[in-house]
Amino acid sequence: MSICFSSHVFNLHSAKSQSFLTRFSSQFINQIQVSSNSPCALPSSPLNLSRLCKSSRERLNPITASTTPSVETVSPTSFRNKNPKDINVLVVGSTGYIGKFVVKELVDRGFNVIAIAREKSGIRGKNSKEETLNQLKGANVCFSDVTHLDTLEKSLENLGVPIDVVVSCLASRSGGVKDSWKIDYEATKNSLVAGKHSGASHFVLLSAICVQKPLLEFQRAKLKFEADLVRAAAEDNRFTYSIVRPTAFFKSLGGQVELVRDGKPFVMFGDGKLCACKPISEADLASFIADCVLSEDKINQVLPIGGPGKALTPLEQGEILFRLLGKEPKFLKVPIGIMDFAIGVLDFLVKVFPSMEDAAEFGKIGRYYAAESMLVLDPKTGEYSSEQTPSYGKDTLEKFFERVLREGMAGQELGEQTIF
Template identity: 30%
Template sequence: MAFSTITNLDVSAAQQHSRELITRLHASESTTYVTGPAGTGNGERVLVLGGTGYIGRALVPELARRGYRPVVLARKAETKNEPEYADAEIVVGDATRAADVLNAVAAAPTDVVISLLSGRKPNDAEECREVDHEAVVNGIKAAVAHDVKQFIQISDFGAYRPELIPQVYKLQVEGELMGQHHGALPWTIVRPTAYFPYLSATFGDVKNGLAYRIFDHGEYNVVNPIAREDLAEFIVNQVLNQDSFGRVLPVGGPWTPDNTVTLKGAGQMMFDVTGRDPQWEVVTMKTWDKKIARLTRLGKVSKQLKPVAFYLEAAKYWSVVDHVAPVYGERTLREFMGKLKDREFPTGSFRERMKNGTNVMPTDI
């Protein structure tokens, strides 16, 4: 199925594909990875770039629990006062400044650098370039310069089929690591499928009585998202693990009905958790394609409309491309949504909240 225009034939074929894929996954056992902590450290210094984000708040404590010495490059010294960083060394700096990253690596012998860097506004092309590529390369160059033993790049499952700006830059970083463009450096690449907040971005809308939007039947793709706690444990399992050197590791959450979903399945889960009868806002993909085409044309003459066109492309991408990977962990999307049930959510259109980038996601759980 091409990403551009979807025909009526594609609509029915995609729905059948998704249903058959979910049936196979639910009947299968994923044996690629063994869930559970594997390996402990002995005080090795591990620098985490992007460690103050959603995944970092789980990864940094996990590193400390497993005997490593986590170091976080953060813009604010006050980060040290947050509970997740009680056992971490905080180096004040900005990953987009090469000198700051170099200083963080050079401050003491550093064994591993882990990059969680990802732009907060994936529809901002310049921010994606600065964060998803340039800042990561700063980390790679600093690691090479100081003989770091391993660079772990947390990439994106979408790198298998890069359609969006961040994915293209992440794939470029992967190629530069593999090709040793910046010097010899042992590397490991992790490609997670998706995180729970991304599939729960409209939970507040559903709880506030609004409809849940789907394209056509809402069953174009399948995803098995992974919990940040499980991903953090998986990442630490790879630290200084010789078996993970030079490998690309796709990873997702459980292949169970509570975690393997289509877009419509995620919406149904929200209605189940909130106790509401399903209310769907059905948008035809043909209509959405026309909006994308029109805004893309207008975006060539309007800087304000170009990011909106990209947002529409992104919404379509996450609605039609499968993100299914080998299983690690036991936490599920339904469990995550259950924790959101008693929370209060702001009102306002999704377009208005989209301007804040990933800040619209319920990432504090």
């Protein structure tokens, strides 16, 4: 059964930042390190427990989330008139790259945060329950399973408190076909259904800007859930949503920093101008997501969001890095056709060996982020627009590069599938 704890000791994922080190990269490009603008650093991983939620006094105090009003008497929009300490916010995907920062931000703002987590969380389930509790300090941690609706609903029922808002940072870690539909759609849908049954009247979804041009399975899965969320609000005018579509995460652009520092060239596809982005830090994105909990101007909106400053191409990112290092720029330009050839081979092999379906999908993911900009796609022109991509926050990619050069990429693990 899943176990709930009230913790008062914390930390936080991403976008998949959301980025992908595709098997394609290791099999076909070997040592080539490619600049990726993936906003989908895959902030959280599948939850696979099957336990019901009950209070535990073995280590920590019982859950302390607000217990009034009851689910039966709660007014669907009344939470916006309460103080944060009286608002119960359920966070799924809480141990992912962005999810951890979202939990921390919500806790810092004084909300009662209920964080759903697996007993073995993190990349490849490397974190124990103790590590998860320490990571999510200040939140009420409930170990449960978002991939099974009945288990999740029972977990929330056993909490004994109503839910006001659900914040979903769920995302497939691998981007594989089955995993994408299991997490980006089914598990996220479970959190919507279970949340509404527990009284939630607002849902904040961490999506991705890349769903504007859906060529990949995880994008299609995210879009299907976005449509379900919009439909839920249309069918119940007391229920609202905020869909957040971030651009690239800092960590998805940091994979080459240490390599370039060690004398390797900065690798990019084509002329280095194929995939521009307005990268946003995990802390700034978490702050924007937290804004969506109470901000009425973000109700029933699709919200693309990037970091401060102008859009940056891979070429410009490399130039920033070389300037910080005081080195003469040295670039390795890889023809995009290499990836097209490899994907063609994989697509052929899938027809013979269906088990290679995910390998082919990983190749397509790598190709997508090597060629597509992470900016708002202008529906009139069909072009990506830096001007139409909103900026938020204060953290810049240059400052991030400076920090990585000083401290390394610790805490910025790229997950199971990355480009670098």
